Amino acid sequence: MNVHDTIARRVRELRDAKGWSLDALAERSKVSRSNISLIERGQSSPTAIVLDKLAMAFGVSLAALFEQTEQATIVEPSAHCSRHEQLQWTDPDSGYVRRNLSPPAWSPLQLVEVQFPPGKQVAYETGLRDADIHQQVWIMEGTMEVSVGNRQWRLEAGDCLAMKLDCPIVFRNTSRKSARYLVALSKPSVNESRSH
Incomplete structure (x- = not known):
């Protein structure tokens, strides 16, 4: 999985966990709805500033948007990363x-x-x-x-x-x-x- 797919999945996961619509996240983050939509589809290369605005809206660190959590419920996450x-x-x-x-x-x-x-x-x-x-x-x-x-x-x-x-x-x-x-x-x- 590439980095844009990881970011896309994490933004969708965090937005779903909050129960927010795209409009609600746009209002809280001051990032446009269309930009968030492109990010969630992996079709945008967001800047650090945009990612920080999204992270701040979610109440997490910017680093949290790069976490790979997809298989956490299926397989025990690895304690090693090469x-x-x-x-x-x-x-x-x-x-x-x-x-x-x-x-x-x-x-x-x-x-x-x-x-x-x-x-x-x-x-x-x-x-x-x-x-x-x-x-x-x-x-x-x-x-x-x-x-x-x-x-x-x-x-x-x-x-x-x-x-x-x-x-x-x-x-x-x-x-x-x-x-x-x-x-x-x-x-x-x-x-x-x-x-x-």
Whole structure:
């Protein structure tokens, strides 16, 4: 299954779980109904900003839109994920590449690797969600500037920043070299995520 099919299925699953129509999701997310429809059919390459708006409407992290859950009720999800099975996605606006490192089995945390091109930025409107979601960003190569609310940090290789996903967050690479970093996200428990 390709990344667009995975996103399509997850958006439909999350919308169905909420009992929302396309119009209801469009109103809550501020993403057009036609755009959501294309995403759910796997016919659109949504940007990171659009995906974050959808995730915020659902009360989940952006990473939750990349989870592979289709066979969870049929087969026990695997606790292992080899590199060739890790879902990779490229933001069509900034060109940043994210790779889901975590296996399908449920865990209280999720790992994502990001390759961020030079001179680019992504600004998330991140707001309050149904569940508290925390993340840490650990820089492996290069430098990144990260703004969380009204605070800003310049992160270099080896630096780590913790944040809660409840305010606007901006990632920018102002250097001339690509940056690579690891994101570790907390996930709500299965019961907590199903209760919302």
